[in-house]
Amino acid sequence: MRPIDLRSDTVTQPTAEMRAAMAAAEVGDDVLERDPTLARLEARVADLLGLEAALWVPSGCMGNLIALMLHLRRGDRFLAPAQAHVLGSELGTGAWLAGGMPEALAWEGGPGRPTPAQVTRAAGSAGPYYTLRTTLLCLENTHNFAGGTVTSQADQRALVAAAKAANLAVHLDGARLWHAAAALGVPLSALTEGVDTVQVCLSKGLGAPMGSLVCGSMPAMIEARRLRKMLGGGVRQGGVMGAAGLVALDYLPRLAEDHAKARRLAEGLRAFGVQAPLPETNILLVPVPQASVAVAALEAVGVRTLPVGPAIRFIPHRDLAMADIEEALVRMEPLAHTCLGA
Ligand SMILES: Cc1ncc(COP(=O)(O)O)c(C=O)c1O
Secondary structure, three states, X not given: OOOEEOOOOOOOOOOHHHHHHHHHOOOOOOOOOOOHHHHHHHHHHHHXXXXXXXXXXXXXXXXXXXXXXXXXXXXXXXXXXXXXXXXXXXXXXXXXXXXXXXXXXXXXXXXXXXXXXXXXXXXXXXOXXXXXXXXXXXXXXXXXXXXXXXXXXXXXXXXXXXXXXXXXXEEEEEOOHHHHHHHHOOOHXXXXXXXXXXXXXXXXXXXXXXOEEEEEOHHHHHHHHHHHHHXXXXXXXXXXXXXXXXXXXXXXXXXXXXXXXXXXXXXHHHHOOOOOOOOOOOOEEEEOOXXXXXXXXXXXXXXXXXXXXXXXXXXXXXXXXXXXXHHHHHHHHHHHHHHOOO
């Protein structure tokens, strides 16, 4: 049976156009000087985000880590929404490599986000010399483990203002910032106002085989380049990957199609009596009685998902058509009552 892979939007295959662009890419040694294709990609993404400069890095984790290393010193504390990727899914590098003590903020502002008042409270005021200094707020838009939830421009502006009033720097993990902007119908630059650094992924939903960009001011990106090298992320002819990234950006206007696929999945499951929330973007988290049992049962009918806490996660992407979503629903209907909680 042909598997329908809904585990993540990272399972996509590079398109023929990406492969052709990779083969034809103009490249140079990005450690000695600049790779011209990477430089072009960096300029394009910085422009899209309304920031001064960008630096290509192999992965989202490295982009986040470089940003945290830019902002944190040992003895600092950083704040992030509960279940943020930087807190639980990057092996604690924010603490042991960037030197910051993490503090999770509960989602009192809505799924995936704290309130500005929480930020103010958590930032506190300077204590005696032996206490942690809170210096950074790390936001995540969309928030993966909240179910691809979007922080609106107004909410984000208020969170950034609270952070700035408390003298905190702000890093935005925008692995799927593209999806937030598409859902809100605003330009990407509307979601980077006031933030110091942003990380965006080309491999989540856009189809590039690898690559992220960390973005911010020119001086910050000059330092970020040193940190990338320190972490072993200085690549030579990286333009081969950058060329795929440039093609991947052409998919931005079509992201709403993937949001519609996630919505159709939710509506179909609800029609079977399953408690599926209506997703805001391309991530659908469905709470089920036993996630591991549900994932295994779905796998047996060729529908691939991942367990996320007490839920199973579906992420439709560009390699799946609406017809694949309909087929997945047909395969899942008999399981609605046995393991999907209907
Ligand atoms: C919100 C978020 N940030 C960062 C990352 C890390 O990206 P990568 O897997 O490219 O290291 C992910 C990966 O899924 C993510 O969902």
